[in-house]
Amino acid sequence: MANNIEHNGSAQSSNGSNGYMSGGDLRLSAVEGALFAPYRENGVPDSRDRMAVLIDGANLFYSASSLGIEVDYVRLLKTLVDGRQLLRSYFYTGVDPKNEKQRGFLLWLNRNGYRVVSKDLAQVADGSRRANLHVEIAVDMVRLADHCDTITLLSGDGQLAYAVDALNYRGVRVELVSLQSMTSDTLINLADHYTDLAALRDSICRVS
Secondary structure, three states: OOOEEEOEOOEOOOOHHHOOOEOOEOOOOOOOOEOOOOOOHHHOOOOOOEEEEEEEHHHHHHHHHHHOOOEOHHHHHHHHHOOOEEEEEEEEEEEOOOOHHHHHHHHHHHOOOOEEEEEEOEEOOOOOEEOOOHHHHHHHHHHHOOOOOEEEEEOOOHHHHHHHHHHHHOOOEEEEEEOHHHOOHHHHHHOOEEEEHHHHHHHHEOOO
């Protein structure tokens, strides 16, 4: 599958097992590596576009590990915003209250353009420790919908599909960025534009 996918038209009706389908017409793009027509004419972003960025920290961590990179969060945000008007950027993560290094990292994020939304890690049945922030991400997406033209979601979690579908019906453009191998097909189908995180590898990695 191509690294960049553009869906022309929002998701419409339910369809069998995954409950959603894309209602847009599919066509080849002149942009190399894209399956659908680009949403920005000649590849130039519209600087008037008001947008927000929401990052699933756990998903990004595992994706970066899979790609073998350390993320430069300043470069990441600049790449996702791409010259548009950024209203908010959120970073969602579970935290270990005893982890001083993590606390320092989150403080750095707060001082460098991100609003951190966190929840203490809790032990689950399999013995691992996790923090579920799906509700927080979904609620913030809906809250931002009245103020944004575009919401960029960095996550591959299919549990966010219902919230993405809700944004579609409210006329908000949803850009999905994630590692394709860790992404729900339903989420990709619902997004207006999908970018495989692997395609951004060189643009978001920390340069030593």
